[in-house]
Amino acid sequence: MKIAFSSSGDDVHSPLDPRFGRAPKFLVYDLETDRYEVVDNRRSLDAAQGAGIQSAETVARSGAGSVVTGHCGPNAFRALSGAGIKVYHTDAPTVAAALDLYRSGKLLEARSEDVRGHWA
Amino acid sequence: MKEIVVLSGKGGTGKTSLTAAFAVLAVRSAIIDCDVDAADLHLVLAPRIIERRTFWSGRAAVVRTEKCRGCGTCLDRCRFDAVRTNDGRQDGKLFRIDPIFCEGCGVCVRFCPEEAIDFPERVSGEWMISETRCGPMVHARLAAAAENSGKLVSTVRREARRIAEERNLPLVLADGPPGIGCPVIASLTGASLVMIVAEPTVSGVHDLKRILALARHFEVPAAVCVNKWDLNPEKTRQIEREAEQEGARSIGRIRYDSSFTRAQLAERSVVEIDAPCAAEVRRVWERACS
Amino acid sequence: MILAVASGKGGTGKTTVAVNLARVVGSPILLVDCDVEEPNAHLFLEGEFGEEEVVGIPIPEVDKSLCDGCGECGRFCEYRAIVSFGEAPLVFPELCHGCGGCALVCPKRAIREVERRIGVVRTMRAGPVTLIQGVLDVGSPMAPPLIRAVKTSLRNGEPAILDAPPGTSCPVVAAVRDADSVLLVAEPTPFGLHDLALAVEMMRETGVPLGVVINRCGIGDDRVHAFCAREGIPVLLEIPDDRRIAEAYSRGRLIVDALPEYRRLFEVLAEKTLRSVREGVGE
Structure with a gap:
C-alpha cells in the first residue's frame, strides 16, 4: 500500500506542505518495501485553475491509495474520493513525523474537505 | 502569521489609501497589492523593485494563416465570439482569433480540419517583489484585457506568504481587488480577517451586503469600518447595523477628509502627513488587530 | 448608437455619469448596467423591476450508462472542470467555462450539456429610461458570459448607455x-x-x-488634463468637486435632480456624445 505525502522537498525529512492542491511535490511511500519515490507536482502549482483536481490526478497516477496532507479543498477532496483515495489531515511538521503518526494509527480518515477551495 | 485583506466591494471608498496607512502603522508586515487590475498602492509606498517575473496564464489559439482554408469550423465552434474574418484578402475568407476574447478552451484547435491553429501559452502580465519603507511588497500588473487575475492574485499571495515566513514577519497585509468576483475570491480564501472599508452611500450599503455574504460563504471573519462617515450619518448607522447582523465586527468611523487626496499628491499615507482623520485611522487599525 | 461609460478605477463616478446622462436625454433610452x-x-432610478431572466452557462452532464471511462473529456478540458x-468522470461546475469541448470529443456521445445558473438579468422601467441590469450570483467567478447575456438586450440602432x-x-x-x-x-x-x-x-x-469626463475637478492637480491633451483625447465634461454632490449621491439622488444648476452640464455632455458618436471622437 502506497501513501502520498504533500512535500516541500525530496526526502522524508522535508517539511510536509500544508496545501494539497498547490504542493510542489508528492513523496509516495511504499509501506511494504519502505521505499519511496518523489513525484513532481509543478504542473498543478502553475495551473490556472483546478490545481487540487490536477494534484489528485497526479496522486492517482502514482498508485497511492491514501493521501496525508495539511489541508485539502472541496474539489480536491471530491476528486480524490472519486479515485478511491483516502485523505488524512495532519499538522505534523515533516513527512517523517506524518508517517509515524500514520503508522501508529493516530490519523483519522477525513470525511470532507477542511478548507474552502478556490485558488488559495 | 496573520493575513488581513482589505476589501471594499465598490471602488473609490478609500481602500488603497487606508491600506497604505495600515502598512505604515503595522511596522512589520509583508504587503500585497491584490488589485492587480488597477494597482495603485505603489503610488504611495514607492516600491523599489528587486525582482520581476513574467506571469503566464493559460493558452490562446492562434491561426496560422498560410494553412487556413477558410472552412469556418472555428467560427461555428467558438462559444466566446473570438473568431474574426480576415477581411481585405483576395484569396478567400480566412479567419483569425481575437486574443482579447479567446478563453483558451482549445475547441477550435482540436476541430480545425487543416490543423492550422496553434495553442501557445500566453503572457498575461508580470509580478514583482519590492522593498518599501514599510517592508517587502509583492505587486503585479495584469496585461490590459488579460484574464485570470484570480491566478495572479493567488501567485502574489503565495509569494508574500513565503517572504513573510522567511523573514519571520507576523503579518501579511493585502490591498484587495474591487468587486466580488474571481480575483476577490482568490484574495480572501483562507485569510485571517477581511477588513471592509465601506462608504455611507446607497451603493455602499448595497455592495457591503454582497461582500459580507462572500466573506461568510468562505468562512472568513469580517470587520467593517466606515470611511467618509459624516457624508451621511444615517447610512453610517445602517452599515454598522448590517455589519453586526451579519456577524461582522464594527471597528470605527473615519471622517470625510480632503487629506486623502493631499496625501496622494505627496506620495504619503494619511498617517504620515498632518491629517485631521489620522487619529481615527489609527484607532480603526488598533481595533482591527485586537 | 451605444455609448459605454468606463473607468480604470472604481468609485470615480462612472455610474453617476451614466445615470445622470440617461436622465437628461429625455427620449427613450436603454441604460445597460454591465457592472x-x-x-x-x-x-x-425610481421604478420597479419587471421581468427577470435566469442566465446560465452550459456545463456537461455524463450519462454513466454510455460512458466507458476513456478519459478523453478530462484530457481535453483546459479548465480541469x-x-x-x-470510470465515469466527475464534473466540477464552478470551473467550467461552457466551451462545449468535452461533449464534442466524447467518442461515446455520453455527455450532454445542461444549464448552470450564474446570475440574472433584470429590467426596470423609469420614465423614458429602461434599465437592463445583470446581477452575478455571489461566489460565481464567471462575469463575462453574464455580461454577454445583458448585452443581448442591445437592439439594432436603439440608443443605449452602457x-x-x-x-x-x-x-x-x-x-x-x-x-x-467610450467615455x-x-x-x-x-x-x-x-x-x-x-x-x-x-x-x-x-x-x-x-472621450474623458473629469470628476471632482479641483481636488488634485492638472496632470489628468495634461495627459488628455498629450494623448489627443477630448475632455468632454468637468464635474466640480462639491460636497453636496457626494451627499446627494450618498442618498441615492441624481445630481441633475438634487442640484439643478448642474443639469446643463449633463445636457451639454449628452449633446456632445451624441454628436461625437456620429463624427467619431478622437479621430
Whole structure:
C-alpha cells in the first residue's frame, strides 16, 4: 500500500506542505518495501485553475491509495474520493513525523474537505 | 502569521489609501497589492523593485494563416465570439482569433480540419517583489484585457506568504481587488480577517451586503469600518447595523477628509502627513488587530 | 448608437455619469448596467423591476450508462472542470467555462450539456429610461458570459448607455466591445491618472473612440488634463468637486435632480456624445 505525502522537498525529512492542491511535490511511500519515490507536482502549482483536481490526478497516477496532507479543498477532496483515495489531515511538521503518526494509527480518515477551495 | 485583506466591494471608498496607512502603522508586515487590475498602492509606498517575473496564464489559439482554408469550423465552434474574418484578402475568407476574447478552451484547435491553429501559452502580465519603507511588497500588473487575475492574485499571495515566513514577519497585509468576483475570491480564501472599508452611500450599503455574504460563504471573519462617515450619518448607522447582523465586527468611523487626496499628491499615507482623520485611522487599525 | 461609460478605477463616478446622462436625454433610452459584480445604477432610478431572466452557462452532464471511462473529456478540458479516474468522470461546475469541448470529443456521445445558473438579468422601467441590469450570483467567478447575456438586450440602432465594470480586465472588454464610443471617467488625482492611463492603453487595443469626463475637478492637480491633451483625447465634461454632490449621491439622488444648476452640464455632455458618436471622437 502506497501513501502520498504533500512535500516541500525530496526526502522524508522535508517539511510536509500544508496545501494539497498547490504542493510542489508528492513523496509516495511504499509501506511494504519502505521505499519511496518523489513525484513532481509543478504542473498543478502553475495551473490556472483546478490545481487540487490536477494534484489528485497526479496522486492517482502514482498508485497511492491514501493521501496525508495539511489541508485539502472541496474539489480536491471530491476528486480524490472519486479515485478511491483516502485523505488524512495532519499538522505534523515533516513527512517523517506524518508517517509515524500514520503508522501508529493516530490519523483519522477525513470525511470532507477542511478548507474552502478556490485558488488559495 | 496573520493575513488581513482589505476589501471594499465598490471602488473609490478609500481602500488603497487606508491600506497604505495600515502598512505604515503595522511596522512589520509583508504587503500585497491584490488589485492587480488597477494597482495603485505603489503610488504611495514607492516600491523599489528587486525582482520581476513574467506571469503566464493559460493558452490562446492562434491561426496560422498560410494553412487556413477558410472552412469556418472555428467560427461555428467558438462559444466566446473570438473568431474574426480576415477581411481585405483576395484569396478567400480566412479567419483569425481575437486574443482579447479567446478563453483558451482549445475547441477550435482540436476541430480545425487543416490543423492550422496553434495553442501557445500566453503572457498575461508580470509580478514583482519590492522593498518599501514599510517592508517587502509583492505587486503585479495584469496585461490590459488579460484574464485570470484570480491566478495572479493567488501567485502574489503565495509569494508574500513565503517572504513573510522567511523573514519571520507576523503579518501579511493585502490591498484587495474591487468587486466580488474571481480575483476577490482568490484574495480572501483562507485569510485571517477581511477588513471592509465601506462608504455611507446607497451603493455602499448595497455592495457591503454582497461582500459580507462572500466573506461568510468562505468562512472568513469580517470587520467593517466606515470611511467618509459624516457624508451621511444615517447610512453610517445602517452599515454598522448590517455589519453586526451579519456577524461582522464594527471597528470605527473615519471622517470625510480632503487629506486623502493631499496625501496622494505627496506620495504619503494619511498617517504620515498632518491629517485631521489620522487619529481615527489609527484607532480603526488598533481595533482591527485586537 | 451605444455609448459605454468606463473607468480604470472604481468609485470615480462612472455610474453617476451614466445615470445622470440617461436622465437628461429625455427620449427613450436603454441604460445597460454591465457592472454585474456590483450593479448600482438601479439605486438612482425610481421604478420597479419587471421581468427577470435566469442566465446560465452550459456545463456537461455524463450519462454513466454510455460512458466507458476513456478519459478523453478530462484530457481535453483546459479548465480541469471534468476529470476521469478510469470510470465515469466527475464534473466540477464552478470551473467550467461552457466551451462545449468535452461533449464534442466524447467518442461515446455520453455527455450532454445542461444549464448552470450564474446570475440574472433584470429590467426596470423609469420614465423614458429602461434599465437592463445583470446581477452575478455571489461566489460565481464567471462575469463575462453574464455580461454577454445583458448585452443581448442591445437592439439594432436603439440608443443605449452602457455602465461598464471598473478596471481593465476581461469583463471590461466584454462590456465595451461593440460600443460606438467610450467615455472614461477619472478623478484628477495620482491614483486617478494612473488608472486612466491603464484604461486608455486597454481601450486603444479595442479601437473604440474615447472621450474623458473629469470628476471632482479641483481636488488634485492638472496632470489628468495634461495627459488628455498629450494623448489627443477630448475632455468632454468637468464635474466640480462639491460636497453636496457626494451627499446627494450618498442618498441615492441624481445630481441633475438634487442640484439643478448642474443639469446643463449633463445636457451639454449628452449633446456632445451624441454628436461625437456620429463624427467619431478622437479621430
